[in-house]
Amino acid sequence: MLQIKKYEGADKEMDENLRMCISTNERDHKKFLQIYKTGTKLDKFGSDLLIFVGPGLERIGRIEKITHFFILLICISAWNAKISLFIYVMLHLLIMMAGRWIIRFSSGKLDAIQEECTKHYDKFRYDMYRKNGIMQNSENGRDEICFENSGNMKVVSGMFTAEFNSGVPEIYIGCRKNKCDLPLESRSGKDLCSMRHNIASVEFTDKFDILVEEGTELKCMKYLTPTRQLAMIQAHIWDDIRQMTFYNGRIVGYMTNGFGGYIPGIDVYNRKSILKSFEDVENYCQNVGRLARSAHSTYLQLEKIM
Incomplete structure (x- = not known):
């Protein structure tokens, strides 16, 4: 309404x-x-x-x-x-x-x-x-919401990116229940290997897929301490996240839900009512704001556990 x-x-x-x-x-x-x-x-x-x-x-x-x-x-x-x-x-x-x-x-x-x-x-x-704090990117026309006080966080459609100093070279984390789609190569084109056999916690490996660049397994294991693994298992944020990437002091997170489709505007030669066009843009903006706030809350929790 x-x-x-x-x-x-x-x-x-x-x-x-x-x-x-x-x-x-x-x-x-x-x-x-x-x-x-x-x-x-x-x-x-x-x-x-x-x-x-x-x-x-x-x-x-x-x-x-x-x-x-x-x-x-x-x-x-x-x-x-x-x-x-x-x-x-x-x-x-x-x-x-x-x-x-x-x-x-x-x-x-x-x-x-x-x-x-x-x-x-x-x-x-x-x-x-x-x-709702939505801005349209002048380069690609995509809608986005920024949280400058939280690591210059930017939420775009079904993903967010922000500053995040994890201290690891490059690590990919996927939530298995949300059908993650982790890449086969790193951003620099190097092969990725699974950390599944390096992690002792069965509960952790059942919940997450971890991929790192070959040769960086030891550094990543130092980062994924038993305490951090337990914190990740107990966190209540994984319903909203499919996968995350940490690299060069940044994080890229992929959410389970996106902003939705294109808002076409008014078309009087269509059977769609004029009122429905206004309702669509209102619902879209409210949905974008809600998803962005959810992504921001997820990021703040990640700062605590990661």
């Missing part, structure tokens, strides 16, 4: 104007969209003059075929063949012209609705982004 809550800089009049705009244009949108669809049907029906030759007979439905044959039979039964054909063609042309006039008329109304609603939608989306 669209709440259109008050945001910083907004006032009661602005909220009420938005509600009235959506309500009014929603009603007009349904009316003119139905008129537009009627016009397209009339245009198509009137354009089907050549149903008896070429591909025309194949591209129309059974009901339309019967209707065309019925009209033609009426014409033939009432007049001779030439007059019947002339009336048949003129009738279709009139229907086609009427359909195209209806399309032009309703398109103008729908385009005006699109223009007005898009202005409100863009403003609403901007304020929802600001309210």
Whole structure:
């Protein structure tokens, strides 16, 4: 349900104007969209003059075929063949012209609705982004949320990255229950090897997959002390994480849930309601904010146990 809550800089009049705009244009949108669809049907029906030759007979439905044959039979039964054909063609042309006039008329109304609603939608989306701390990356256009006071943490879609001094060269940790997909090579292109046979704790190896660069096993074992292994086992964060990578003083974490899909905006020629478009962007922004806060909480817990 669209709440259109008050945001910083907004006032009661602005909220009420938005509600009235959506309500009014929603009603007009349904009316003119139905008129537009009627016009397209009339245009198509009137354009089907050549149903008896070429591909025309194949591209129309059974009901339309019967209707065309019925009209033609009426014409033939009432007049001779030439007059019947002339009336048949003129009738279709009139229907086609009427359909195209209806399309032009309703398109103008729908385009005006699109223009007005898009202005409100863009403003609403901007304020929802600001309210939830979402920024759009200027280079790739992806939505992200930053936590500068937490290791310059950045949350993007289903992953986060931040400063994290683990003291190990490079280590990949996957949570087995979340179907992790660990790489076969390190970031520098070196082969990775499993630490499964180096770790004594069966409970730990049942829960995690650990991969490191060949030749760094000893350093990583010094990092994965029994105390740290126990802390990882007991932590309640693994429902949200699929896998993590530690390298060069940074961490990259992959979450089990992402931000979701692209928000298409207003499209008045679609059956989707205008209200639904506003609800989608509101729900998307709230979902992004919730997932980012969850990722941030996970990062803070990782700082304690890792």
